[in-house]
Amino acid sequence: MSLSRRVALGAFLALPAQAALAQALTEAQRAEVLDILRRALRDDPSILRDALASLETADQTAQAEAARQALASNADALFRNPEDPVKGNPQGRVTMVEFFDARCGYCKAMHPTMEEAIRRNSQLRVVLKDIPILGPNSVLASRALFAAQRQGKYVQLYDALMRGRDDTTEAVLRREAERLGADWARLRRDMDDPAIMRRIEANVNLARALNIQGTPAMVVGSTIIPGAVSLQQLEAAIAAAA
Numbered sequence: 001m002s003l004s005r006r007v008a009l010g011a012f013l014a015l016p017a018q019a020a021l022a023q024a025l026t027e028a029q030r031a032e033v034l035d036i037l038r039r040a041l042r043d044d045p046s047i048l049r050d051a052l053a054s055l056e057t058a059d060q061t062a063q064a065e066a067a068r069q070a071l072a073s074n075a076d077a078l079f080r081n082p083e084d085p086v087k088g089n090p091q092g093r094v095t096m097v098e099f100f101d102a103r104c105g106y107c108k109a110m111h112p113t114m115e116e117a118i119r120r121n122s123q124l125r126v127v128l129k130d131i132p133i134l135g136p137n138s139v140l141a142s143r144a145l146f147a148a149q150r151q152g153k154y155v156q157l158y159d160a161l162m163r164g165r166d167d168t169t170e171a172v173l174r175r176e177a178e179r180l181g182a183d184w185a186r187l188r189r190d191m192d193d194p195a196i197m198r199r200i201e202a203n204v205n206l207a208r209a210l211n212i213q214g215t216p217a218m219v220v221g222s223t224i225i226p227g228a229v230s231l232q233q234l235e236a237a238i239a240a241a242a
Contacts (some may be wrong), residue, residue: 018022052124070210071222077206078127078219083199085154088118092125094241097219099207102141102161102168104215110228111162117234121169124238128158131207131215132200140191141168142200147190148182156180 025033041047062220071078079095098114100107118124130145132138141161148157160176161168188220190196207217218225218234221241225233 035159057221068222071219071224074206076207077202078210081127085149085158087114087126087128087155090125092121092123092218094121094123094238095125095127096238099125099131099203099212099215099217099219100162101132101134101138101215102130102145102158103132103134103138106228107216108162108165110216111159112218113228113231113234116231117238120235121238121242128154129201129203129206131203131212133204133215137168139200140170141173143191143196144168144173144177146189146196146199147187147193148177148180150190151182151187153177153180157182222242 029139049171078097096117114126118126130142132142145157145161146153148154157176157180160180164172166172174188178184179185210219212224212226214226216228218229218237220234220237223237225237
């Protein structure tokens with residue numbers, strides 16, 4: 001890289017700092033700096049591309065570090081909350097956390113992949129974190145799931161909702177709960193318990209702290225996996241965390 005190109009690239013990347021120092025430059029000096037940048041960008045437009053790539057890399061590094069710190073500071077709530085429902089091996093060496101919405105089409109599409117990952121990995125422990133972000137019926141489903149947990153039916157109802165295509169209206173929730181052998185009258189009363197809303201709020205706040213912005217989202221070890229992914233990608237993350 002030529003000296004003039006290095007100078008121009010460095011100047012471009014340092015623009016935020018230069019803005020703060022601009023008051024220390026004379027008008028003639030500022031004009032000279034801008035002229036150097038203009039001529040360099042005109043002669044070699046790739047400077048701008050490389051500068052933007054460098055800024056993007058720095059931003060990704062900062063985001064990765066922020067995610068690592070957020071995972072570390074929220075590890076107990078994320079991986080070791082005894083109230084959380086669990087699939088797979090409850091004593092498994094590798095824990096995966098799934099943030100989901102019972103009405104999320106991508107979560108439903110991901111469900112067979114999650115099931116296969118559990119089947120193929122006997123040491124996998126999957127913690128379920130319900131974050132109802134898709135409207136009132138999502139909240140209704142979350143309340144039903146936590147109420148079902150009190151009857152030992154959380155995982156069964158979760159699987160039924162993930163496999164189903166009907167919206168999570170109260171009628172559908174009742175149908176599925178009764179099909180699973182749950183006491184609907186008791187479940188419906190429990191849905192109105194303020195403690196259940198506090199658990200939902202805790203899940204949503206945890207997702208917000210981790211900058212999780214949609215569902216599904218999986219956390220394995222120190223890795224956050226946003227969106228639906230393939231079984232191969234999931235197993236690679238599991239292997240890396242083992």
